Amino acid sequence: MREYFTFLWRCFRVSFVGDWRYHVWMLLLTVLSLLGLNAYCKQFVYGLAETGMTDQVSWGLYIANFTFLVGIAAAAVMLVIPVYIYRNKDLHDLVIFGELLAVAAIIMCLLFVTVDLGRPDRFTHLFRRFNFPLSMLTWDVIVLNGYLLLNLHICGYMIYCHYRRREPKKALFVIPFVFVAIVWAISIHTVTAFLYVGLGARPFWNSAIIAPRFLASAFSAGPAFIILTLQVIDRFTVYSVPRQALMTLRQIILVALTINMFLLLSELFTEFYAGEAHIASTRYLYLGLHGYHALVPWIWSAIALNSIALIIIYLPLARSLKFLNVACVLMIVGIWIEKGMGLIVPAFIPTPLGEIVEYAPSLNEIMVCLGIWAFGLMLYTIFVRITVPVLSGRLTYDRDFSAVPQKP
Amino acid sequence: MTHAGSADSDLSGVTRRSFLGTAAAVTGVAAVVTALKPLLEADFDPGDLGSVEQFLQKHYKEMTPLEMEEALARIRRQVRERFDIEPNLRDARSLVGVEFVYALNLSRCIGCRRCVHACVAENNQSRNPEIQYIRVLEIPKGTIDIERSDHHYDHETVPDPDHFYMPVQCHQCADPPCVKVCPVEATWQEDDGITVVDYDWCIGCRYCQAACPYWARRFNFAEPEIPKDQINPDMAYLSNRPRPKGVMEKCTYCLHRTREGRMPACLEVCPVGARKFGDVLDPDSEVTQILRKKRIYVLKEEASTLPRFFYYFDERRPQIREGDAATEGAAS
Numbered sequence: 001m002r003e004y005f006t007f008l009w010r011c012f013r014v015s016f017v018g019d020w021r022y023h024v025w026m027l028l029l030t031v032l033s034l035l036g037l038n039a040y041c042k043q044f045v046y047g048l049a050e051t052g053m054t055d056q057v058s059w060g061l062y063i064a065n066f067t068f069l070v071g072i073a074a075a076a077v078m079l080v081i082p083v084y085i086y087r088n089k090d091l092h093d094l095v096i097f098g099e100l101l102a103v104a105a106i107i108m109c110l111l112f113v114t115v116d117l118g119r120p121d122r123f124t125h126l127f128r129r130f131n132f133p134l135s136m137l138t139w140d141v142i143v144l145n146g147y148l149l150l151n152l153h154i155c156g157y158m159i160y161c162h163y164r165r166r167e168p169k170k171a172l173f174v175i176p177f178v179f180v181a182i183v184w185a186i187s188i189h190t191v192t193a194f195l196y197v198g199l200g201a202r203p204f205w206n207s208a209i210i211a212p213r214f215l216a217s218a219f220s221a222g223p224a225f226i227i228l229t230l231q232v233i234d235r236f237t238v239y240s241v242p243r244q245a246l247m248t249l250r251q252i253i254l255v256a257l258t259i260n261m262f263l264l265l266s267e268l269f270t271e272f273y274a275g276e277a278h279i280a281s282t283r284y285l286y287l288g289l290h291g292y293h294a295l296v297p298w299i300w301s302a303i304a305l306n307s308i309a310l311i312i313i314y315l316p317l318a319r320s321l322k323f324l325n326v327a328c329v330l331m332i333v334g335i336w337i338e339k340g341m342g343l344i345v346p347a348f349i350p351t352p353l354g355e356i357v358e359y360a361p362s363l364n365e366i367m368v369c370l371g372i373w374a375f376g377l378m379l380y381t382i383f384v385r386i387t388v389p390v391l392s393g394r395l396t397y398d399r400d401f402s403a404v405p406q407k408p
Numbered sequence: 409m410t411h412a413g414s415a416d417s418d419l420s421g422v423t424r425r426s427f428l429g430t431a432a433a434v435t436g437v438a439a440v441v442t443a444l445k446p447l448l449e450a451d452f453d454p455g456d457l458g459s460v461e462q463f464l465q466k467h468y469k470e471m472t473p474l475e476m477e478e479a480l481a482r483i484r485r486q487v488r489e490r491f492d493i494e495p496n497l498r499d500a501r502s503l504v505g506v507e508f509v510y511a512l513n514l515s516r517c518i519g520c521r522r523c524v525h526a527c528v529a530e531n532n533q534s535r536n537p538e539i540q541y542i543r544v545l546e547i548p549k550g551t552i553d554i555e556r557s558d559h560h561y562d563h564e565t566v567p568d569p570d571h572f573y574m575p576v577q578c579h580q581c582a583d584p585p586c587v588k589v590c591p592v593e594a595t596w597q598e599d600d601g602i603t604v605v606d607y608d609w610c611i612g613c614r615y616c617q618a619a620c621p622y623w624a625r626r627f628n629f630a631e632p633e634i635p636k637d638q639i640n641p642d643m644a645y646l647s648n649r650p651r652p653k654g655v656m657e658k659c660t661y662c663l664h665r666t667r668e669g670r671m672p673a674c675l676e677v678c679p680v681g682a683r684k685f686g687d688v689l690d691p692d693s694e695v696t697q698i699l700r701k702k703r704i705y706v707l708k709e710e711a712s713t714l715p716r717f718f719y720y721f722d723e724r725r726p727q728i729r730e731g732d733a734a735t736e737g738a739a740s
Contacts, residue, residue, distance in 0.1 A: 030436075034443040041446035047653040048612075049537060049630035058614045058627060118612020118627065118654030121463070125592040125611055129467050137591040137615050200711050201585060201621035280555055352623045352708075353543060353576055354555035 003397065007163055014395065015382040021236070022385075029378040036371005039364045040115055048118055051365040056357035057348040059116070061365055064340030065372070066112035068221070070192045071214065071339065073105035073147065075222015077185040078252050084178050090245040096158060096391070097233065098226055099151045100383040102185075106148040108376035115368055136195045143188045150181045155383075162390050164397050189214050196347070204281035204347040213263045214339075219256035221335040223249045224328035229380075231321065237388040243321075250324060254313050257331060261310060264303070284356070285346040292349075294358045298341045305334030467593065468606040468646070476645075479608070483649055490650070491639045500644040500667045502598035508661050508716065509601070509688040510672075511698045512575060515722040516682035519544055519566040519573030523674035523683070527577075530662060530673035531648040532640050534632030541626065541659040542577040542674060554707075576707065577674070578603065578624035578659035579715030586616035586625060595656070601716050602661050604646040610655040617656065621711040628653045661685070688716075 018026075043050040053060045079098035082088035114120050132138040154177050161168040168174060193211035200206055227249050234241040271282045283289050288296050309331035317323045350356045361369075389395035465471075465479055476499055487495045524542045533539040545557035548571055557574070567573060584603050587596050594610040597603045617625045631653040643649045644664035651657050662672035666685070675683040686693035698704065702720040 030439075034439050037440075038443040038446065041444055045446050045450045047628070047630040051629075053629070055539075055617070055626050055629075056623075058617045113613075116613065118614070118629075119610065119652075122609070122611045125467075125594070125609055129593045129609070131591050131593045135589050135591045135615070137589065137613065141591065195615075199585065199589070199619050200713075201619055348618075350555060352621050353545060353559070354553075354557050355543075355559045355623075 003164075004160070007160065007397070010395065011386045014389065015385050018385065026378065026381065029374040029381070032374030033371050033378060036368050036374065039367035039371060042364055043115070043368065044120070050362060052360050052362045053365075054357055054359070056351050056355060057345060057359035059344055059348065060359055061340065061361040061369055062112050062116040064344045065369055066109050066116070067192060067214075067344060068336050068339045069105045069109045069112065069376075070144070070188055071218030071335075072222050072225055073102045073109065074185040074189040074215070074218050075226070076102035076151070077182050078219055078223045078249070078256075079226065080178060080182055080185075082248060082252075084175070084182075088248060090242045090248055093239075093391075094230060094241060094245055096155055096387060097230065097384065099155045099181075100387065101226060101229065101380060102151045103148060103155060104376050104380035104383065106144055106151070107379060108372055109144060110148075111372045111375070112369075115372070136191065136198050139191045140188075140195055143184065143191045147181070147184050147188050150177055150184055153177055154181065155387075159387055159390050162393070163395065165393075186215065189218055196343075201352050202281075202347045203279075204285075205343075207267070209263055209267055210343075213260060213267070216256050216260035216263060217335045217339060220253050220260055221332050223252050223256070224331050227253075227328050228325065228332075229384075231325070233384060233388070237384070238392050238394070239388050246321070246324065247319070250313060250318060253328075253331070257306065257310050257313065260335075261306065280350050280354075281346045284349050285342060289350065290356060292356050292358055294360065295341055295346060295349075298337050302334045302337035302342055305330045306338070309334060462608060465608055467609050469596075480645065483645070487639075487641075487643075487650060491634070491636050493636075493639060493641050495641045495643050495649075497643045497645070497649060498664075500646070500664045502602070503600045503667055505689060506600045506687045507689050508580070508666060508685065509695050509699070510580075510661065510717045511684040511695050511702075511704065512717070512719050513682040513684070513722060514572060514574060514719050516680045517544075517573045517575060518680055518682075519546055519561070519568075519571070520679065522677045522679060523575060526673045526677035527659070529638065530640055530665075531660075532634055532643070532650055533626075533657075534628060534630075534634065534651075535638070536633040537630055539626045539628070539632070539657070541624070542575050543623070545574045545576060546571045547574055574707075574719070575674075576622055576624070577717070578661075579622050579707070579713070579717035580659075580661060582714035582716060583712065585619040585621070585711075585713055589615045589619045591615065598646075600667070602663050603658070604660055604663070605656050605658060606646070607649070607651045607655045607657065612654040612656070614656070621708050621713060622715075625656050625658045627656055 039050075051060060051062075076098040079091055079095045083091050083095050114123070117123070126138075126141060130138055132142070154174060157173050158168055190211050193214040196202070196205040197207065197210045227246055230241045230246065233239050268286075271279045280289060284292065285295050285299050287293070309327040312318050312323055312327040312330075315323075318327060345359050349358065386395075461478070461482060466475060471479065480497055480499065484495055484497050487493065487497065521544050524540050524544060527533070527541050528535070528539075531541065533541070543559060545554055545559060546561040546568070547554065547557045554574070558571075561568070561571075580597075580601055580603055582597075582601065584597055587603060590596075591613065592609060592611055595603060595605045595616055612627070614627055617627060628651055632651055634650065639650075640648060642664060644667075647660040647662065647664045662670075662674075666672055672683075672685055675685050684694050684698055686695040688696055688699065690696060698720060699718065703723070704718045704720040706715045706718055
């Protein structure tokens with residue numbers, strides 16, 4: 001036990017060690033996190049009136065980011081499946097970075113839900129009266145926290161074993177959990193989709209295609225995010241990432257993004273060709289409604305970004321990392337818009353009584369979001385900072401990190 | 409700089425490294441304290457962030473009579489402190505063997521919005537930010553599509569001859585989606601059919617607001633403001649007692665009145681008698697008669713939430729109704 005605390009203490013120490021770029025990056029994230037904390041304190045004192053949300057559009061940027069990040073977290077399985085099911089060797093040593101990303105993303109998800117609550121001080125009511133299984137929100141509480149624990153266990157166990165220079169007992173402590181985590185990853189996204197789909201009052205969400213589309217877009221944006229982070233790891237740490245690993249991820253994105261675009265097409269066709277009455281929200285999103293069209297430029301940019309990304313990914317051009325990266329950035333932004341502005345907000349416009357009130361996030365709300373993103377990235381940076389020296393054998397129980405000359 | 413630093417450390421025995429570390433730590437703590445500063449402006453008065461007893465308070469359904477008395481005493485004290493009045497606060501329990509329904513005559517409603525304002529006054533809704541439970545839709549004649557309605561009509565006089573008016577409030581559904589989705593059971597349907605909110609239990613996630621097909625739920629985005637001289641002292645725990653910020657609220661069919669034999673405030677104020685309210689299980693009640701004899705419909709029947717709020721029209725030739733009633737009587 002004492003050794004475990006020494007381990008945690010060393011991890012804590014390591015997270016402060018790095019070259020100037022590392023320090024600048026961490027300082028930036030710290031400042032942004034604190035600005036976010038400051039903005040949240042204001043919201044905590046004065047209420048959600050500090051946001052752009054209203055009775056008409058009662059969920060906004062917080063829930064949008066939450067939805068996007070559930071996808072990022074779920075996408076970790078796109079590294080796990082090739083390794084544990086298809087025995088892909090290139091990705092084998094990289095799986096843990098996907099799982100760590102899942103941990104950071106889930107923590108961000110939980111933060112985004114918490115800042116959206118009107119009475120965060122009453123969160124203990126969840127333990128005292130839990131409307132399970134009727135409320136989909138209770139399912140989400142279970143699957144998100146479960147997924148967090150699963151990934152914490154898998155990563156923590158692997159890292160600690162390496163630190164102790166023990167051979168991990170994979171068959172007992174890793175493999176079963178990994179397979180549960182694969183199913184669980186699908187479930188977090190499905191349950192989050194059902195959260196919206198299950199509302200008969202919102203025809204925009206009340207469609208069976210939402211859950212599959214969620215998964216398809218998550219499995220594009222998530223691996224895209226991982227491609228970018230793996231290159232950062234490759235460049236700034238002793239860890240080397242085989243190029244073939246990135247190409248495997250490219251294949252995954254290629255399939256997922258194609259499916260996503262296909263589902264989008266099916267959705268648009270169904271809504272617009274039949275021209276039935278219940279498409280007011282869809283019309284508002286894509287074309288504008290009665291002179292209101294705040295979301296129109298957003299959604300068309302998203303579609304443009306995703307289409308360009310898809311074309312680049314298909315071309316042999318994408319074998320060059322430069323183009324692959326461009327495509328990844330485009331689709332991350334595209335899918336963030338699509339899932340945020342494009343999926344959450346229009347469901348509230350018009351209201352069930354036909355009133356149109358548009359939504360724009362307030363500055364304070366944006367600061368809270370930035371703060372959570374910065375905090376999440378800081379967590380992920382620290383995770384990677386600890387994992388790399390441990391896995392490469394430079395930080396072990398009998399070899400204190402500070403004794404070794406550093407090259408981050 | 410480096411020189412000065414090392415000279416310093418020689419003198420005081422502090423290494424440059426640990427000095428920088430301490431400086432960074434101090435700066436860090438200072439930054440965190442600054443970030444948390446807005447919390448100082450919090451009003452830690454009871455009713456805002458809540459006292460310890462409020463934190464420990466149980467869910468409405470779990471409270472013993474004694475605990476309820478304590479909760480009521482606490483709320484009375486808060487009302488006295490905030491509004492300088494002695495409230496007649498009680499826990500108006502659900503009636504048994506009664507099912508309340510509302511019927512609204514669209515042929516009569518003139519869109520004067522008196523019901524909206526009577527409701528605000530009766531139920532102690534926040535005046536700033538403004539919360540109203542009833543929304544009156546102005547719909548052009550020739551359609552019943554509420555997407556073509558105007559919520560913010562502003563004529564010199566009403567009714568406008570080219571429109572009809574449709575007030576919408578909580579429909580007290582028999583299969584309420586808002587109740588189903590609440591993660592902490594802070595909202596539920598009572599035996600007499602009224603869906604209520606425990607304002608001391610709601611966590612403010614607003615999932616119910618997204619689930620409601622009638623846009624009947626309101627959220628306290630900020631601390632509600634009610635002028636002292638406008639507070640209604642006639643209050644019940646589950647209806648019109650003052651609400652804290654960050655929780656949901658909604659129409660309760662004025663349960664502090666209706667459970668004690670009175671009519672809802674919106675009905676009493678209606679100048680044209682468009683509103684009817686009563687117990688549908690009582691065969692002689694006016695609403696039962698209306699449901700039997702009038703041409704009634706519910707808004708958004710396709711949402712299949714089984715509303716207890718009905719709209720109806722007057723027949724154009726009332727004499728025919730007499731005949732219908734006679735035939736019906738003969739048939740049964």
